[in-house]
Amino acid sequence: MTVIVPIPALAAEKISVEPMSARTLRLLQAPILPTLLMLAWPNILVMLAQASTGLIETWWVSHLGTDALAGMALVFPGFMMMQMLSAGAMGGGISSAIARAMGGNRHADANALVLHALIINVLLGVLFSILFLAFGPNIYRAMGGRDGSLDAALQYSNVVFAGNVLVWTMNALASSIRGTGNMLVPSMAVCIGVVLLIPLSPVLIFGLGPIPAMGIAGGGAAVVLTTAMTTVVLGFYIMSTRSLVRPALARLRWTLFADILRVGAVGSVSTFQTTLTVALTTALVGAAAGPDALAGYGTGSRLEYLLIPLVFGLGAPLVALVGTNIGAGQQQRALRVTLIGGALAFAMTEAVGIAAAIWPMAWLSLFDHDPRMLETGAAYLRIVGPTYGFFGLGLCLYFASQGAGRLLWPLLAGLLRMVLAVGGGWLAFYLTGSLLWVFAALSFALVAYGVSLGSAIASGVWFRR
Numbered sequence: 001m002t003v004i005v006p007i008p009a010l011a012a013e014k015i016s017v018e019p020m021s022a023r024t025l026r027l028l029q030a031p032i033l034p035t036l037l038m039l040a041w042p043n044i045l046v047m048l049a050q051a052s053t054g055l056i057e058t059w060w061v062s063h064l065g066t067d068a069l070a071g072m073a074l075v076f077p078g079f080m081m082m083q084m085l086s087a088g089a090m091g092g093g094i095s096s097a098i099a100r101a102m103g104g105n106r107h108a109d110a111n112a113l114v115l116h117a118l119i120i121n122v123l124l125g126v127l128f129s130i131l132f133l134a135f136g137p138n139i140y141r142a143m144g145g146r147d148g149s150l151d152a153a154l155q156y157s158n159v160v161f162a163g164n165v166l167v168w169t170m171n172a173l174a175s176s177i178r179g180t181g182n183m184l185v186p187s188m189a190v191c192i193g194v195v196l197l198i199p200l201s202p203v204l205i206f207g208l209g210p211i212p213a214m215g216i217a218g219g220g221a222a223v224v225l226t227t228a229m230t231t232v233v234l235g236f237y238i239m240s241t242r243s244l245v246r247p248a249l250a251r252l253r254w255t256l257f258a259d260i261l262r263v264g265a266v267g268s269v270s271t272f273q274t275t276l277t278v279a280l281t282t283a284l285v286g287a288a289a290g291p292d293a294l295a296g297y298g299t300g301s302r303l304e305y306l307l308i309p310l311v312f313g314l315g316a317p318l319v320a321l322v323g324t325n326i327g328a329g330q331q332q333r334a335l336r337v338t339l340i341g342g343a344l345a346f347a348m349t350e351a352v353g354i355a356a357a358i359w360p361m362a363w364l365s366l367f368d369h370d371p372r373m374l375e376t377g378a379a380y381l382r383i384v385g386p387t388y389g390f391f392g393l394g395l396c397l398y399f400a401s402q403g404a405g406r407l408l409w410p411l412l413a414g415l416l417r418m419v420l421a422v423g424g425g426w427l428a429f430y431l432t433g434s435l436l437w438v439f440a441a442l443s444f445a446l447v448a449y450g451v452s453l454g455s456a457i458a459s460g461v462w463f464r465r
Helices: 022-029 032-062 066-103 107-142 147-162 164-178 184-206 216-238 254-327 331-358 360-364 371-404 408-432 435-458
Strands: none
Touching: 022 066, 022 254, 032 066, 032 184, 032 216, 032 254, 032 331, 066 107, 066 147, 066 164, 066 216, 066 254, 066 371, 107 147, 107 164, 107 254, 147 164, 147 216, 164 184, 164 216, 164 254, 184 216, 254 331, 254 360, 254 371, 254 408, 254 435, 331 360, 331 371, 331 435, 360 371, 371 408, 371 435, 408 435
């Protein structure tokens, strides 16, 4: 089979003869499972902390009423898309390119890639800010927002997307550092932002002393401020002598842009698929059952979205490990790393899904007590929750494929999921009029996503020409 994402050989004159760092050698030679766990634990810990702050912010916003909660559910897919694109898709392309450069002992290229990464992410951040600020009302109205929920969505959206370029800049820096195998520094920087967001969010939402209450817009302002602080911390580190890569003021080269974009651009299509799937199913639920059911589905499906940072905690080390080993020509070791990582991701996310299916009210009642909201959210978690492991497996293999620079199969698996979830969900509702069958279609789509991608990679499709 022809692979559509080739890895270019960069110019020979750019190859460095400097000795490899101890960190790079560890990625190439150390035992796989201990190395993966050592790299993953700070990432998983900080991603759990980051996810917790998202829950805390949702909890505070829920005190503003069901309209505010529904409005946040409308904005959440788009804002998560920014995180997934900047950290997961383009971020994966950045980490993959730097990891392969480090694995091939091309230190000059690795430094130059940081500058190219910043240019790409800043431009994309500005582009998406303009898109959501200009067309936000149309986007949220199409997703089922109306009256109070649409009002709340726009208040929150206008603030977070005004500062969207900071999200992209922060993740360009973090991804560059992760590409060298350093997971601890980006994790610590995010932790600082997490600690600051916990008190800042309620202060800006409800006001304190001379600080006026900003309502749901205050939650967005807290996100923007803490993202700016995290960006500053990462900027100081990457400019220091402790970083293995630093931005180099070198001539811009298309080969380096292409090295990032050939992974990041294809990964972005996969991210759009995931976000479009959630957005279309959100629109289906909103149009069929109204704002209360929309709030229930949005709160329930938010748990699925929160699996993404959890798996990213494991996936970011996989990008560095797989990319470094591919760059050094160690294909079989790269595949073993991938399969071990996929098994760990399945176990983690399946445990979350089963717990959510058994005790859905433990999650949903944190945010609201509206009977319709609780009924819809509980139905979603009981049906879809037990298949979360397949989502975690597929997402983890997507990150590993970024490290390999081979994204055809994650793209096809994501397309299969979208067709089954959206097309199957619409057909199920058209035939039965029941949201339960819509959720059954979403569940089946997750199983197909994980199984199809896992089977393909295990069979060795990365290395076939």
